[in-house]
Structures are given as C-alpha cells and as structure tokens.
Amino acid sequence: MFGRVGQYLLISPVHLLLIAFILVPSLYVGWLSFHSATFGGTAEFVGFANYLTLLGDRNFWRASLNTFVIVNLIVYIELALGLAIALLFARGVPMTKVMVAIVLLPYAVSEVVAIVMWRYVFDPSAGIVNLALQGMGLPIVEWAINPTHALGLVVLISVWQNLPFTFILIYTARLGLPKDIYEAADLDGGSPWKIFRHVTIPLLMPAIMVAVMFRYIFAFRIFSEVWLLTEGGPARMTEVLAVYLYRSAFRYHDFGVASATGWAMVLLSFAIAALYLRAMYRRMFT
Secondary structure, X not given: OOHHHHXXXXXXXXXXXXXXXXXXXXXXXXXXXOEEOOOOOOOEEOOOHHHHHHHOOHHHHHHHHHHHHHHHHHHHHHHHHHHHHHHHHHHOOOXXXXXXXXXXXXXXXXXXXXXXXXXXXXXXXXXXHHHHHHHOOOOOOOOOOOHHHHHHHHHHHHHHHHHHHHHHHHHHHHHOOXXXXXXXXXXXXXXXXXXXXXXXXXXXXXXXXXXXXXXXXXXXXXXXHHHHHOOOOOOOOOOOHHHHHHHXXXXXXXXXXXXXXXXXXXXXXXXXXXXXXXXXXXXXXX
C-alpha cells in the first residue's frame, strides 16, 4: 500500500532512536578512547595509550578474570536450573499457572531492592542465613571480607533474579515441541535419558543457544550486584569490568581509560555473540 519508501518511513523512528541513543554515543566513546580527557579539560589525542594502560594494569586483568569466572558461573548455572525447571513444568505440575508466576516473580523485583534484600539476608552479624549456619556449627558466609564468598554471593543473586529469563525461553520452546515425536520415541523403546539426550536437547538447542547468548551479553555488564555489595573491595579483589570502568570514570576522572574499557567490553560481547550466532546458523541452516 505504501510502497518501499512508505515502509522505510514507518520504521524510521526506531532507526532514528537507535542512531541517536546507541550509535552516536558509541562512536563518541570510541573517539574518546583515543584521547586523554577529564572533567573541564580539553581532550588530547594519545592514540592507543589508553588501551596500553589497560594491558599494563593488573587491576584490569583481575577485573577481567573476575568477570570471566562470574559470567560463566551465572550463565551455566542458570542454564542448568532453567532447563531442569522447564522440563519439570512441561511434564505437568499442580497449579501450573501459579507455579510459573512464582518462578517469574524475581524478574519483577527491582534489582537494587533484590540486592539489598540478599545483603541483609547474608549479613555477617545478623543475617538469617549466617545465624542459621552458626546455629548448625558451620562457617558463616563472610562476603564483606572474603572475596571468594563475595563473588559467590554475586553469582547467587544474579542467578536468582535472572533465572526467569532463561526458564521462560526454554519452557515456551519445550511446549512448542510436537508430541508425536515423543510418542514415537516411546514406541521405539527409548529410555528417558536417551529421549532427553537425542530428542529433547537437539530440538531445544536453538532456544538454549539464544538464552545463553543473551545471558552472556547481559551478565558481562554485571555491575549493581558487585557495587552494592562490596564496591569492588576489599582491595579491589572483587572488582569486575563494569566496576573498573565506573571507578576509572567517576573516581579517577580518566574518561579515556574508561572509554577504552567500555569498548573492550563491547568487542568481547560482540565476539561472544558472533560465536553463538555462527553456531546457531550452522545448526539451523546447514
């Protein structure tokens, strides 16, 4: 009706928003990453000096390692739990709608509220979890002073809040699988494990890969959980890349290094997404 020009005009507002709020700021940050800049100062071109600063900063490498470990734990724990719960619900549970709503409930809680809630639950001196551990004669979770405990709590909080995303993708995909395939597998004498391995997983693989790809990208930007719990301490031992970026920009006012950190995160996210998109393309179209 409108022709090709009319179709482009209809979607042009979306494109303009993407250009104004994503492309232009991204290009500016990329430009800034090659300059030395701070509050009230004139940006001075320094080439790749900011990127070399990152490569020579042990705090950057520690933040990168923390991010790598946290992201992989978050993504694959979420995947395992989301897949298990989705398959359980697909087999049938009492009051399915209510149970699904309960599983989705953490996604409706504000991120800051959720973190503060978990922080009080695990408070070293008065938290209900640590009091229970003390009552059983077990060591408490000392997340305020123990980096390993702190990063473990960060993983727990992120998994709890974002599990509904992975669950709903896999659950809806499972409900869409044809029943006759499972009936045929049963008639062929397939055991539950073989049906799971050779039927369910291959058919769910596109949804699983989409869930993993998006959770990798989102988890890679993890910030609130770490910042509100420890601010990267003690001694920057729990710092992740997003916290390193924030500290560089708003504590040390080094916008060049912060911009270089941001672009490093973008490139790593693109690399992860490209790997999964390539795998999805091979699986679905070749």
